[in-house]
Amino acid sequence: MVDEHVRERVLDAADRLYYARGIQSVGMDELRLVSGVSLKGLYGVFPSKAAIVLEVLDRRHALWTHGVTERVARETAPREKLLAIYDFLADWFLDDTFRGCGFINAFAELGSIAPAVAQRAREHKAGFQEYVARLVAAAGADPALAPQLSILAEGAQTTAAIAGTGEAAGHARRAAGILIDAAMPA
Amino acid sequence: MVDEHVRERVLDAADRLYYARGIQSVGMDELRLVSGVSLKGLYGVFPSKAAIVLEVLDRRHALWTHGVTERVARETAPREKLLAIYDFLADWFLDDTFRGCGFINAFAELGSIAPAVAQRAREHKAGFQEYVARLVAAAGADPALAPQLSILAEGAQTTAAIAGTGEAAGHARRAAGILIDAAMPA
DNA sequence: CAACTTAGAGAACGAACGTTCTCAAAGCAA
DNA sequence: TTGCTTTGAGAACGTTCGTTCTCTAAGTTG
The missing domain is CATH 1.10.357.10 (Tetracycline Repressor, domain 2)
Structure with missing residues (x-):
């Protein structure tokens, strides 16, 4: 999967989850589950959760x-x-x-x-x-x-x-x- | 220290801390430190953090x-x-x-x-x-x-x-x- | 086929959390 | 004093978190 595609999927899922339930209540594991991107994939495209939040x-x-x-x-x-x-x-x-x-x-x-x-x-x-x-x-x-x-x-x-x-x-x-x-x- | 006095001290500190930094960012240990009430004292007067938040x-x-x-x-x-x-x-x-x-x-x-x-x-x-x-x-x-x-x-x-x-x-x-x-x- | 790279699943790690437990010191009753 | 209760400090427990690591399986290249 191309990097840009991964980024989109992650940011889509993160936005939905963070908005619905709050940022601190959503862990990286749930973001992995909902986005369908592995933890390794997540950290391959974003350096940290904080960076995802800002994006x-x-x-x-x-x-x-x-x-x-x-x-x-x-x-x-x-x-x-x-x-x-x-x-x-x-x-x-x-x-x-x-x-x-x-x-x-x-x-x-x-x-x-x-x-x-x-x-x-x-x-x-x-x-x-x-x-x-x-x-x-x-x-x-x-x-x-x-x-x-x-x-x-x-x-x-x-x-x-x-x-x-x-x-x-x-x-x-x-x-x-x-x-x-x-x-x-x- | 009388129970009512303890409650006040805890709620004073909790309000200040929660308001200033957010509820999830303030742990019971810090509340103990700032309120000056031991963990045992905290849980003697309140059943849980959630109860403190509501009060x-x-x-x-x-x-x-x-x-x-x-x-x-x-x-x-x-x-x-x-x-x-x-x-x-x-x-x-x-x-x-x-x-x-x-x-x-x-x-x-x-x-x-x-x-x-x-x-x-x-x-x-x-x-x-x-x-x-x-x-x-x-x-x-x-x-x-x-x-x-x-x-x-x-x-x-x-x-x-x-x-x-x-x-x-x-x-x-x-x-x-x-x-x-x-x-x-x- | 063989050698190498990649990627995912999930274990592992260290830290922090809420909550409970231990233990020793202090206070009090007799 | 002796025995009992209460208290505070903080260790301990089980869970969760963000992040990293391991291992295996699949894919790719020659």
Whole structure:
């Protein structure tokens, strides 16, 4: 099996397992079992579990970024682009594997003992905030709107994760609509 | 040493350690060291680590509830009571031991493998949401305001935790002001 | 076929975990 | 004092973890 193929299989399985059950709760043996890649194979392609964790986070960031931008790009009006963020969240919350933001989860679990994990989480959140800020700027709205919308998206994710329901996306969307109206030139 | 005194010392140390570094990263041996209670003493008062974790969460819920209600009670106008939530958060975020909401952290780390932990997190969040709903009702505002304010508070906590700064409280407070104005009778 | 390389299964290793046990010291009752 | 109970320190136990090693079987090359 080619190295790239092995990497994909491992990262796929690792992402699913780590996201569903937490990173520390999933051992290398289970990753071997689920990925179908032997321990020797795992350590042939990755130097350590820590390295796998970081790559999983990088992939997840790319996937999230792609998902959001794709959903936003389907709208044309600046106001609708901003609201599309919450439509993306609404769809995600309905996925029955949804268990909150993987970066918040990883940060909570490992942030204080694995600086590289904390850094990825910070970068991920900062990247999203900058993206929202660009959309806000493109809409010609007050720049103060951007962190407000980001916080709404953040809160919707944790609320949906813990409650186990997707309602939070709708609540956040309606709040966002009000905040946008207040921050947009008439 | 009386049992109640031992319990307090253990729970104090456990809360500090678990919150700062994560639950799975703190062993019973370190808890013994920091609390100053021998292993035999620990297991004399608590049946297991899992039981300690649940009691820590219960204490943290009581502390949070007391902190918020106390801060809200300092205000008299309904609108100011709602905004006081974010002032409470602002103070908390400045505490240099702040590392996000302990319930979100515990849920992320153990929610999917320890149902009792997930349940405490759900109850904690539901309790807060009901509290906000009561404040909203007392203010005579649209009930839809309540989940919006809860989501803002939630988002502020994770944003502040990961960013490592307290700005999110102010952003959430300003957003809350706008949402309140939109939901309150003129 | 023979020689060599590769790869997988799983044993092995050292460390850490939660929990229990041992043992010696200390306190107390008589 | 003598006997009994309680306590703390820490060894011990069984398990799990991340990582490495061994061995065997299969594949490849000449």
